[in-house]
Structures are given as structure tokens and as C-alpha cells.
Amino acid sequence: MIELDEIDRHILRALSMDAGQSAGALARDLGLSQPATWRRIKRLTDLGVIKSERLVLDLEKMGLGVTVFLGVKLATKGRISLEDFERAVTAIPEVQTVEHVLGMYDYRLRVVARDISDFERVLRRRIMTLPGAGDVEANVLLSEEKRQGPI
Amino acid sequence: MLDDLDRRILRHYQVDPAMAMTELADRAATTPAVASRRLARLRDNGVIKGREIIIDWQALGYEVEVSLRITLDKTQPRAFDEFIDAARLVREVIEIQTFLGRVDVRLSVIARDMGHYQTIYRNQILTLPHIAEIEALMHVARIKTAEGLPI
Numbered sequence: 001m002i003e004l005d006e007i008d009r010h011i012l013r014a015l016s017m018d019a020g021q022s023a024g025a026l027a028r029d030l031g032l033s034q035p036a037t038w039r040r041i042k043r044l045t046d047l048g049v050i051k052s053e054r055l056v057l058d059l060e061k062m063g064l065g066v067t068v069f070l071g072v073k074l075a076t077k078g079r080i081s082l083e084d085f086e087r088a089v090t091a092i093p094e095v096q097t098v099e100h101v102l103g104m105y106d107y108r109l110r111v112v113a114r115d116i117s118d119f120e121r122v123l124r125r126r127i128m129t130l131p132g133a134g135d136v137e138a139n140v141l142l143s144e145e146k147r148q149g150p151i
Numbered sequence: 152m153l154d155d156l157d158r159r160i161l162r163h164y165q166v167d168p169a170m171a172m173t174e175l176a177d178r179a180a181t182t183p184a185v186a187s188r189r190l191a192r193l194r195d196n197g198v199i200k201g202r203e204i205i206i207d208w209q210a211l212g213y214e215v216e217v218s219l220r221i222t223l224d225k226t227q228p229r230a231f232d233e234f235i236d237a238a239r240l241v242r243e244v245i246e247i248q249t250f251l252g253r254v255d256v257r258l259s260v261i262a263r264d265m266g267h268y269q270t271i272y273r274n275q276i277l278t279l280p281h282i283a284e285i286e287a288l289m290h291v292a293r294i295k296t297a298e299g300l301p302i
Binding site for chain 2: 146
């Protein structure tokens with residue numbers, strides 16, 4: 001496990017709010033030199049604490065007005081291969097994330113679509129036809145906020 | 152609206168937001184000057200909202216992630232607001248989503264281990280206001296993470 005000091009925490013907090021800011025601006029906030037700040041960021045990246053950087057896009061402005069979370073239960077456990085299901089579901093472009101979970105459902109999917117009728121098309125043609133897909137529950141996302149977490 | 156060039160640029164840019172402008176331009180089959188002008192416009196229009204880092208909580212010793220699906224007592228007119236305000240104060244909550252469907256709110260909770268999770272669940276989650284029903288999904292694996300939108 002990786003131990004963080006106060007400066008690391010400050011950097012992670014600042015970058016999780018705005019990853020686009022320059023090392024210079026961040027260095028000024030921290031009262032560190034720019035190379036020192038840059039080395040800190042590089043270390044956190046090398047250690048794998050910072051896994052990646054992601055572009056945040058306005059989905060509505062991109063013409064993707066609907067995000068739906070699907071809980072999927074496999075129909076015939078044991079007789080179908082999880083790999084086949086996972087391979088097929090991963091290949092669907094509208095499916096953004098696939099999580100294998102334990103509980104009421106086996107998989108949790110995040111699906112984006114242009115609108116509700118486009119979502120219906122994805123659901124009927126792509127999701128319902130997946131090998132082994134059984135019960136599906138849909139919840140339409142209304143709002144979402146990422147929290148800083150225990151940094 | 153976005154034209155084909157905007158889409159091409161975004162498609163490559165979302166894969167790696169740290170990519171150099173010359174390389175991005177190359178991949179989108181345009182010049183660096185045009186690409187940076189387009190990106191500036193996409194930022195001004197709010198299509199690009201910013202960049203965020205993805206923190207690997209496992210690297211920081213958080214081995215457990217649980218999705219809590221919560222139904223609220225909707226006879227309380229301020230149920231949503233009061234619940235969400237209180238949930239924001241729980242440091243281990245890294246995501247809050249609201250839905251239209253069978254589930255009202257979903258919280259992503261991380262913990263160091265099952266014992267830690269149990270403590271958070273009893274002391275900080277079950278004490279949140281207006282919960283009618285709560286259901287947990289335990290994360291086993293991420294099969295696909297938001298690599299990109301179907302642009």
C-alpha cells in the first residue's frame with residue numbers, strides 16, 4: 001500500500017478538480033518549485049495512484065441525451081460462458097462501462113444513447129440479444145456527482 | 152452542432168488527453184493550427200468541460216467497492232435533498248447518482264476491507280435520512296471502463 005503525505009494529497013485533490021491545470025499553477029498553490037511539483041505528479045503516476053486522465057465531455061451537447069444504467073442477470077448460469085457474455089457486451093459501442101458485481105445482478109452496464117427511442121433500439125437489438133442475458137433492469141440517470149473521496 | 156472534423160478530433164483526443172497537438176492533428180487528418188482552433192472552440196462552447204484524473208483506490212489500499220442502491224421515502228418532500236446533503240459528508244462515498252426508475256439514488260462506497268466497510272455501513276450509511284430500502288452490489292471486476300464515447 002502506498003502512503004501519501006500532505007503534499008501528495010493536496011496534488012490529488014487539486015488534479016481531481018481540474019486535471020488540465022499547469023504544473024506551474026499547481027506549484028504556486030503549493031508553494032513548491034515547478035520541477036518539484038512535476039516530480040510529485042510523475043511519482044504518483046508511476047506508482048499507479050493516478051491511473052489515467054480522462055476528458056470530461058458534455059454528453060448532451062454531444063447529442064447523447066440519455067444515460068441508462070442496466071442491471072443484467074444471466075439467464076442460465078453455468079451453461080453459458082462469462083467470457084462470451086463479456087466479450088459481446090464489451091464490443092457494443094454504446095456500452096461505456098461493464099462491471100461484474102455480486103448481488104441481485106451479475107453485471108452492471110452504463111449505456112449512452114441519443115434519446116429514449118435510440119436507447120430502446122440499443123436495448124432490443126444489442127442487449128437483449130447478448131448470449132446468456134436474462135433479467136434486465138433499467139434506471140435512467142438524472143444526475144451524477146463525483147466526490148473527492150478519502151484523500 | 153459538431154461536424155465531422157470536430158468528431159474526428161474528439162474521438163482521438165478522448166483516448167489520450169495528454170497527446171501532443173501535432174500528433175492529434177495527424178491522427179485527425181488536419182493541421183495543428185486547425186486542431187487547436189477547433190479544441191479552443193469546443194472548450195468555449197462547453198462541449199469539452201475539462202479533464203479529470205482517475206485515482207486508483209486499490210493502490211491506496213481501498214480493496215472494497217460497493218454500489219448501494221437506495222430507495223427513498225418519497226412521502227418526505229425534502230427526502231432527496233436531505234439524503235444527498237448528508238451523503239456528501241461521508242468521505243468514503245466517491246460517487247452519488249440519482250435515477251428515474253426502481254432505484255432513486257446510488258452511492259459508490261469504498262473501504263479498506265470488509266471490516267472497514269461494515270463500520271462505514273453501520274455508522275454512516277444506515278444513519279442517512281429517509282432511506283426506505285437499501286440493496287448492495289459488491290464489485291468483483293471492471294470489465295470495461297469508459298474508454299470513449301461513440302462519437
